[in-house]
Every structure is written in C-alpha cells, then in structure tokens.
Amino acid sequence: TRENMPPLKGDILVHAEGSKEGQPIAISELGTDLVRAWPMGKGENGEDIIRKGDPNNILVVYHFPQGQLVAPTNLEATIQGQTVAYSDICTHAGCTVGGTGEGMLCPCHSGQYAPKRGCVVVGGPPPRPLAQLPIAAQGNNIVVTGFFLTMPYPYIHEAEWDEFK
Numbered sequence: 001t002r003e004n005m006p007p008l009k010g011d012i013l014v015h016a017e018g019s020k021e022g023q024p025i026a027i028s029e030l031g032t033d034l035v036r037a038w039p040m041g042k043g044e045n046g047e048d049i050i051r052k053g054d055p056n057n058i059l060v061v062y063h064f065p066q067g068q069l070v071a072p073t074n075l076e077a078t079i080q081g082q083t084v085a086y087s088d089i090c091t092h093a094g095c096t097v098g099g100t101g102e103g104m105l106c107p108c109h110s111g112q113y114a115p116k117r118g119c120v121v122v123g124g125p126p127p128r129p130l131a132q133l134p135i136a137a138q139g140n141n142i143v144v145t146g147f148f149l150t151m152p153y154p155y156i157h158e159a160e161w162d163e164f165k
C-alpha cells in the first residue's frame with residue numbers, strides 16, 4: 001500500500017513524534033537536535049498519506065550552521081548545505097538510531113554515525129552509513145527529490161533497490 005512505500009520524489013517530510021506529529025516540518029525550526037520524520041505522499045484520491053506503514057521509513061533531519069556539513073555528505077542533495085535528511089534505521093540490524101547532529105548512537109550494538117559527514121560509521125558493527133535522502137526546500141517545508149543515495153536498511157533486497165533507484 002502507499003502507506004508502506006519508501007520515501008518517493010515529491011513527498012513532504014512531517015514530524016514523526018511529539019506535539020507536532022503529522023505536521024510538515026518547518027526548516028526554520030530545525031537545529032542539531034534529532035528530529036524524526038515520516039515521508040508524506042498522496043493517496044489515490046489526492047489525500048495525504050503518511051508513509052509510516054513500514055517502520056523502515058523513519059527518517060532523521062538536521063540543520064547545521066553553514067560549513068559544518070562536509071564530505072562525504074552529498075551537499076547537492078541538502079538544502080543550502082545546511083539541512084540534511086538520513087534514514088534513521090541502523091544498517092547493522094535495523095534498530096532506530098538516536099543521538100544528535102553531533103553524533104548518533106545505535107542503542108542495539110553501539111553503532112556510531114557522524115551526521116556532519118554523511119553519517120559515516122565511526123564505531124561499532126554497522127557495515128554502511130545511514131543512507132542520505134535527497135531533499136530540497138518547498139517554501140519552509142522539506143520535499144524529497146529522489147531515492148536514498150546509498151543502500152538503506154540492513155535487509156533491503158538488491159532487486160528492490162534496483163527498482164527504487
């Protein structure tokens with residue numbers, strides 16, 4: 001179903017938790033604290049569909065001061081080199097990763113990621129970075145511009161990956 005589909009081009013990112021759950025994320029309210037997001041697309045009748053049917057769709061969004069986001073982050077896929085979105089699913093065994101923009105930590109086996117550097121692995125067993133999701137600004141909201149830049153999640157099948165690319 002559309003609720004289970006991964007983030008798709010044109011989706012808007014909405015808050016996944018807290019008092020603003022379900023509301024579009026405003027770029028101006030973001031910072032280096034972790035903000036979790038779901039992609040929201042359209043249903044068959046044009047209604048809003050939040051894609052939370054698959055827990056693997058959980059995302060994380062940060063906004064850093066200019067100059068702090070560096071390679072291997074793909075800056076072209078960020079908003080003005082400052083706002084960035086990643087999958088929040090650990091590439092080791094699929095736990096939801098916590099922490100902040102200064103450093104992310106997986107609660108399951110202590111995998112560590114560096115959000116300012118493309119969420120590369122800086123500790124523990126994860127085999128790959130948290131996958132960066134390409135985004136752009138749509139007013140003060142965030143729109144998805146394509147599929148993940150690297151393979152997300154631990155268990156995605158190559159065939160599925162090829163389909164989404």
Ligand code: FES
Binds near residue numbers: 109110
């Ligand atoms: Fe994240 Fe194992 S699931 S380190």
